[in-house]
Amino acid sequence: MDINAYIESGILELYVAGQLSEKENQEVYELMQQHPEILQEVLEIEAAVVKLTAAVSPHAIDFESFKGKLGNTETKVVDLKPQKPNWISYTGWAASILLAGGLLWTLNNKSELEEQLQTAETERNYLEIQIEDARENLAATKNLLNAIRDKDIISVPLGGQGDFANSYAKVYWNKADNTIYLDAEGLPNAPEGKVWQVWSLTLNPLIPTSLGTIDDFNTDDNKIFAIANANESQAFGITLEPEGGSESPTMEQLYTLGVVASTP
CATH class of the missing domain: 2.60.40 (Immunoglobulin-like)
Incomplete structure (x- = not known):
């Protein structure tokens, strides 16, 4: 698998934004377990989203500029038409929510990953014991065959x-x-x-x-x-x-x- 091509495909950004299907999320998660480069890229994307969200947050208001406008006594006609919502701000909040969900999902699955790694280590140790037992059994079998094939038996x-x-x-x-x-x-x-x-x-x-x-x-x-x-x-x-x-x-x-x- 070409790791760099996969990272550059844009699928990890969609994963962080929560735009993938459940099956696609699972596939990305499994690749994160197998390839540390992919896991690192996901963490960096999430960090970038945090910074972007802070930049477009509705609380990021220039209060000095707002104060100056309040001091302006010039009479103006008030436009009573409904104003269009600031979608950029809302998008920032939506991204924050999605990011929070993504971070929680990643943390939970990090714990599962650690458990799976521990299980893999246990299975590896068990396999090594089995291999050693097989070697000992093979040696015992060879000794037995030599004994029963003795010409004086x-x-x-x-x-x-x-x-x-x-x-x-x-x-x-x-x-x-x-x-x-x-x-x-x-x-x-x-x-x-x-x-x-x-x-x-x-x-x-x-x-x-x-x-x-x-x-x-x-x-x-x-x-x-x-x-x-x-x-x-x-x-x-x-x-x-x-x-x-x-x-x-x-x-x-x-x-x-x-x-x-x-x-x-």
Whole structure:
């Protein structure tokens, strides 16, 4: 946008005089917010109108000249015809009224502008936090991908069980650092009052060991969880348990189960 051409177009003078439509006033106001040069020009126009109004005000009367006329005793015929009003004086007062309204509108909207600037600053800070969080999440994702792509990682698919045949999950077990990475994308959100609990199992005899509950499952976006596991696991299972978890798995709520493949 050519700011100088806009200023020279005369629209700002009409804005100060209150001669624009509501839509045009709004457009000028928005440009004032965006361009300090336009705001400064409006303030200068209003200052000029104040000076002009004072110059043509009905109170700006030459009283010395009026006094001299009163002292003149020469008899003159009085013209009883109605005199034309001094439109210049009235125009000055009208301009004053318009200017006052314009100044009040500008002051009110200046406060709104300050509030909008404060809001913009808050939004900018929030955006910076989001960007930083995204960077941290990206770094964590890269670390996770590197972990599950390790050549020594053990991959254990967990298939759906019984009435939950459509459920599935996958465990990536890194024995070197006693960690499993659970990809639980195939599980539904836990109902209110329930949590998912992960189990390490030995099969002969069958001994379940809790690896803990996934309390933030419903709010986690990627559904991948790092869990400590120092057990000699032969299988992994996931059950739906009451909040806080259970000492032993509720077999009727066993959603997924997977056996660790034996190494040759």
